[in-house]
Amino acid sequence: MSxxxxxxxxxxxxxxxxxxxxxxxxxxxPRFTDETAAAMVWSDSIFVMLLTHEKWQSFTDRPIPPTSASEVSLALAMEDRAAVDAMIAAAAAHGGTADINPVQDHGFMYGRDLLDPDGHVWGPFWMDPAVANGEAAVPEVSQ
Incomplete structure (x- = not known):
């Protein structure tokens, strides 16, 4: 199993x-979706399980953080810069918040951050494939 x-x-x-x-x-x-949870598929190996608060609390006694808190940022590799921008636009148009942090543009890598309606942070990003697979060196980034 992968x-x-x-x-x-x-x-x-x-x-x-x-x-x-x-x-x-x-x-x-739909096989893993009911009135308390939904399995949302990003790829063959990446799934997001959306759980109602009641369902979530059946797994843990730990409190659900407020939407103003960030405990994790989830990064998603995108095929190009346009796909990053398209995801940010879709988020803003469907109840999310775009660009909660400054846009990161280092030439070889480009990323933006969004909040979903429940305050979860996602960071779609693009990286030059030659840098990602080691064919090119990571360029020096000026601050």
Whole structure:
């Protein structure tokens, strides 16, 4: 079996969150979706499990952080800069918040950050494939 990741996120409104993630390019896997949880697929190995607060609390007694807190930032590799910008635009148009942090443009790498409707941070980014696969050196980045 290949290695996979399932990112579990607590959400206030499951239907709204599903629509938001579908607008970003995720697809729903109905086999793992019910009225308390939805499996949203990014790739063959990356899944986001959207869990109602009640469902989330069946897994842990730890409190759900407020939407103003950040405990993790999830980065998604995109095929090009335009795809990064398109995801940010889709987020803003579907209940998310675009550019919660300064845009990072280092030439060989470009990234922007968004918040989903529940305050989860996502960072779509693009990296020059030659740098990513080691064919080119990482250029010096001026600050």
């Amino acid at each position: 290695k996979m990741i399932f990112v579990n996120l607590p959400v206030r409104d499951l239907a709204k969150s599903m629509a938001f993630y579908e607008a970003l390019g995720f697809t729903n896997e």
